[in-house]
Amino acid sequence: MRTAHTLRTCLVTVFAAGCLASAQDARDPLPSWNDTASRRAIVDFVTTVTRAGSPDFVPVSDRIATFDNDGTLWGEQPVYVQLAFAFDRVKTLASQHPDWKQTQPFKGVLEGDMKAVAATGEKGLVDIIVTTHAGNTTEEFEKIVRDWIGSARHPTTKRLYTEMVYQPMLEVLAYLRANGFKTFIVSGGGVEFMRPWTERVYGVPPEQVIGSRAQVKYEHRDGRPVLLRLPDVDFVDNEAGKPIGIHQAIGRRPIAAFGNSDGDFEMLEWTTSGRSPRLGLIVHHTDAAREWAYDRASRIGTLSRALDEAPTHGWTVVNMQRDWKVIYPFQK
């Protein structure tokens, strides 16, 4: 009786999860991709590594795929979303910091003078991030991010930032997972800025999100332990930091990596220099009409060396304008 019931439960579960995914595979798994070389590179790779009995077969446990976030899974113009969050935090916290009215880069943020902010350079931006992201417990910060991301809107599209994710990349995430891959985010952005919403938006749970991080301190408040966020950087998950972050968190080399900027160069290089078939893919922002067009000259998402060396490494370069039928989910 128990066994019969267990069996029925399993069958129901299977139809709901596993087999449904397989049935969907029979339809087009990448409907927002035009039939170009980029799409074929993705499908060929997945077909190759999942073909049982083939010399290139990769067991499920080694099917690790890593995705950059800013500019690869969602937009990063006119400024990184986390920077927009930090600017809003400056405004929220300004009443507790009267000196900010006189001090750059905070003064510039409060007055909407982005030229003054930009003049403080990278140091100024790091100042803003570190200052606005510290002093809370990790649980408080999670709530702050969750509240902000649920309501903040993009300056030009007026959409929620979580609506401005790339539909074709959501399809790649789902396609890989349906083929036994474990998908990770490996971003230069703050890990605690991403984890509150990546599962809902990308289907990537918190423990599969790798990013830059602040130092935290274990201490007690009102008799309960908390982790307090300190104004010190613990790890920068960018450039050579990406393979290091991958090694720290995953402990094995991915077989597929997706990026869009020179900050992803080492992750792509590390991934695709392994033995066995590999997929390295760069999203090239070429669509000024539907999104943005930028690469070498952009201060955000600079893409130069990785673009030059893509052919040598066999990396697929996605031409957003040519390869993608739609950009965002709301355009489907």
Added chain:
Amino acid sequence: MRTAHTLRTCLVTVFAAGCLASAQDARDPLPSWNDTASRRAIVDFVTTVTRAGSPDFVPVSDRIATFDNDGTLWGEQPVYVQLAFAFDRVKTLASQHPDWKQTQPFKGVLEGDMKAVAATGEKGLVDIIVTTHAGNTTEEFEKIVRDWIGSARHPTTKRLYTEMVYQPMLEVLAYLRANGFKTFIVSGGGVEFMRPWTERVYGVPPEQVIGSRAQVKYEHRDGRPVLLRLPDVDFVDNEAGKPIGIHQAIGRRPIAAFGNSDGDFEMLEWTTSGRSPRLGLIVHHTDAAREWAYDRASRIGTLSRALDEAPTHGWTVVNMQRDWKVIYPFQK
């Protein structure tokens, strides 16, 4: 045709994996545990958090369980296994370091004079670990660990170290996973010393192993990128380091934690001070006949404060002698 084939594949997969696990659940999931309060605490907790519709129900995504390794999942006497590995590395590397014949603690290791080694204290042991664990690429080091763990034997039992894992704890790992938990190892030991074998021995994949780690450097050798292990400690995953390591890697608070020493105090405290039902469990080594008996006075696996405060925190203290029918898998 495609659909029929897919269905059949799914059914086969399900019988092989999911339903087999469920069928086993119908039998006793913890056959090596005597029917004492410890066993009941584990079963009651799992039953409570998985009961659909109950106010204490925890969704699968939040079913995170963390396990210390040394003394919790496998033996740690007469010395931590990683220290035995480091001693063997000293012997292997001695010919490249003629000065070691004159320098403690290396001299003591080479002469089998453990008193001289012990006299160098914690600093000496850290010296041995750092020196013997650096200078290789991560891939070279993985092979060194894999080769050693496949052949090295315990000094008194003459068993492979991976045979000296605790059968009752293997059952807890499997029982939790069969109930939707994701199981993680959170150990003071080196993460790269564990990852090569934890999947085979515990069913815990590399990306679910958190531990202490050395700094690594991304560089090129013969035109290929490597991660070189440096002689510098990057992170110590012990005491307050455990909740920090959990936060870095998992990003959410576990609902169950298993340890055996004061080094696990903060992990247990962090886990069980969350809201909703929690399980904190301490393995108390009380069995001098079948394993070892030690706690407050032991330099390895010191258990004092956590033992004192267990009742206050509601932690279950496993009395190994009384609660476990067998210790090791080969005794089944």
